[in-house]
Amino acid sequence: MKYTEDHEWLRVEGDLVVVGITAHASEQLGDVVFVELPDVGTTVSKGDEVVVIESVKAASEIAAPLDGEIVEVNPEVADNPGSVNEDPTGAAWFFKMKVADLAALDGLLDEAAYNALIG
Amino acid sequence: MSDLKRTALYDLHIELGGKLVPFAGYEMPVQYPMGVLKEHLHTRAAAGLFDVSHMGQILMTAKSGRVEDAALALETLVPVDVLGLKEGRQRYALFTDEDGGILDDLMVANRGDHLFLVVNAACKDHDFAHLKTHLGATCDLGMVTDRALLALQGPAAEMALARLVPDVVDLKFMDVAIRQWDSAELWISRSGYTGEDGFEISVPEKFATSFARRLLAMDEVAPIGLGARDSLRLEAGMCLYGHDIDTTTSPVEGNLTWAIQKARRAGGVREGGFPGAARILAELADGPSRRRVGLRPEGRAPMREGTELFAGTEGGNPIGRITSGGFGPSIEGPMAMGYLPADLTEGTVVYAELRGKRLPAVIAPMPFQPNQYKR
Numbered sequence: 001m002k003y004t005e006d007h008e009w010l011r012v013e014g015d016l017v018v019v020g021i022t023a024h025a026s027e028q029l030g031d032v033v034f035v036e037l038p039d040v041g042t043t044v045s046k047g048d049e050v051v052v053i054e055s056v057k058a059a060s061e062i063a064a065p066l067d068g069e070i071v072e073v074n075p076e077v078a079d080n081p082g083s084v085n086e087d088p089t090g091a092a093w094f095f096k097m098k099v100a101d102l103a104a105l106d107g108l109l110d111e112a113a114y115n116a117l118i119g
Numbered sequence: 120m121s122d123l124k125r126t127a128l129y130d131l132h133i134e135l136g137g138k139l140v141p142f143a144g145y146e147m148p149v150q151y152p153m154g155v156l157k158e159h160l161h162t163r164a165a166a167g168l169f170d171v172s173h174m175g176q177i178l179m180t181a182k183s184g185r186v187e188d189a190a191l192a193l194e195t196l197v198p199v200d201v202l203g204l205k206e207g208r209q210r211y212a213l214f215t216d217e218d219g220g221i222l223d224d225l226m227v228a229n230r231g232d233h234l235f236l237v238v239n240a241a242c243k244d245h246d247f248a249h250l251k252t253h254l255g256a257t258c259d260l261g262m263v264t265d266r267a268l269l270a271l272q273g274p275a276a277e278m279a280l281a282r283l284v285p286d287v288v289d290l291k292f293m294d295v296a297i298r299q300w301d302s303a304e305l306w307i308s309r310s311g312y313t314g315e316d317g318f319e320i321s322v323p324e325k326f327a328t329s330f331a332r333r334l335l336a337m338d339e340v341a342p343i344g345l346g347a348r349d350s351l352r353l354e355a356g357m358c359l360y361g362h363d364i365d366t367t368t369s370p371v372e373g374n375l376t377w378a379i380q381k382a383r384r385a386g387g388v389r390e391g392g393f394p395g396a397a398r399i400l401a402e403l404a405d406g407p408s409r410r411r412v413g414l415r416p417e418g419r420a421p422m423r424e425g426t427e428l429f430a431g432t433e434g435g436n437p438i439g440r441i442t443s444g445g446f447g448p449s450i451e452g453p454m455a456m457g458y459l460p461a462d463l464t465e466g467t468v469v470y471a472e473l474r475g476k477r478l479p480a481v482i483a484p485m486p487f488q489p490n491q492y493k494r
């Protein structure tokens with residue numbers, strides 16, 4: 001698994017990348033009550049806001065971690081936003097993307113680097 | 120956070136795992152490990168214990184010694200019938216300013232020979248100075264600084280508190296009483312800020328932690344932070360001062376006309392005689408141009424404070440603004456309140472601009488969650 005400084009995790013699945021948020025992020029957010037997912041087929045650039053997450057406290061946005069295209073979203077997480085708190089790195093993935101260049105993942109944080117970041 | 124004040128329960132909040140945040144000059148728990156959502160639901164299902172010691176507790180006694188004189192003095196600052204408040208009863212009130220805006224909202228209790236006021240934390244120094252300036256010649260005013268204030272709210276609150284103070288079962292909604300627990304004198308009112316049955320209990324600081332521990336040791340009682348306090352009060356349709364009401368909103372605009380009793384209205388026995396009376400009485404007669412209303416977003420996205428409201432899906436200027444909004448755990452959906460033109464009635468759909476999109480919300484009656492008061 002790879003990580004971003006914005007507390008996203010990325011898992012490679014064949015030629016696709018699955019994206020979600022880390023347990024640390026979900027704890028910081030508090031109880032998630034709303035998730036808005038992007039449309040399948042959307043072309044995104046790294047840094048584009050693609051997912052809206054609202055917790056009982058505040059709204060936050062998830063940015064595309066890499067350039068690519070959204071090819072699948074997880075409707076379960078929109079139907080049951082609380083799953084982001086229950087299983088952030090498993091059932092509560094947000095979207096799968098076809099990235100322009102899988103090698104770009106090498107520039108992201110590995111688990112040790114991410115754990116160091118969140119201290 | 121060195122310049123922030125701490126309540127008498129600070130150490131207990133830490134011990135309970137409370138997440139402390141700055142609030143109105145105090146370090147206060149926004150949530151405990153249970154989390155905002157579960158704390159909210161626990162309060163509605165059983166009983167929640169809140170530390171509201173940051174709020175101001177003020178004693179007001181007329182120099183004449185007559186409570187009627189204290190009531191009449193306070194009436195010069197609030198559009199409320201204080202004289203008609205019977206001994207042992209409490210009532211909601213508002214300090215208004217000369218322009219008819221709201222300086223603060225508060226509770227007033229008649230305690231036989233004096234009045235007891237509970238005011239908002241962020242306003243308490245200003246309120247006290249306001250009282251001193253205007254009423255200091257006729258009344259003795261004292262800010263209570265050696266007492267904590269706790270709220271015990273929820274359907275199990277009565278049973279829980281009655282284990283320590285059996286005769287609280289005799290109190291009805293908005294009754295106040297002084298009761299003894301151990302060697303501590305408790306000032307108890309049957310009221311709260313959640314829409315549930317419950318009590319607010321002023322307890323001497325040196326007994327506050329032991330009293331809170333006794334309640335928290337009961338299965339029904341959990342500690343609840345400011346996060347759930349906010350979602351509970353919003354479901355109950357109650358205003359948060361500084362957000363839903365402030366000096367730019369009048370009591371009539373704020374949809375708080377129920378707090379202005381007949382005696383203070385046009386034709387009443389003590390008509391007017393409070394700051395901003397000209398505007399407030401005119402708005403009571405003619406209606407305000409805008410009014411605070413409840414809103415239920417039609418989708419699932421919460422609409423938060425500051426969100427602008429529009430009449431249509433495209434173009435036009437904003438017709439109003441959301442002043443409080445979020446997710447209601449008990450109603451299992453988003454909810455908000457805000458100001459809209461007064462001619463828009465319940466059932467009207469307006470559009471909130473959220474992240475560049477106009478999303479529908481319907482003007483809805485409040486409270487969103489039915490009250491459970493024990494009258």
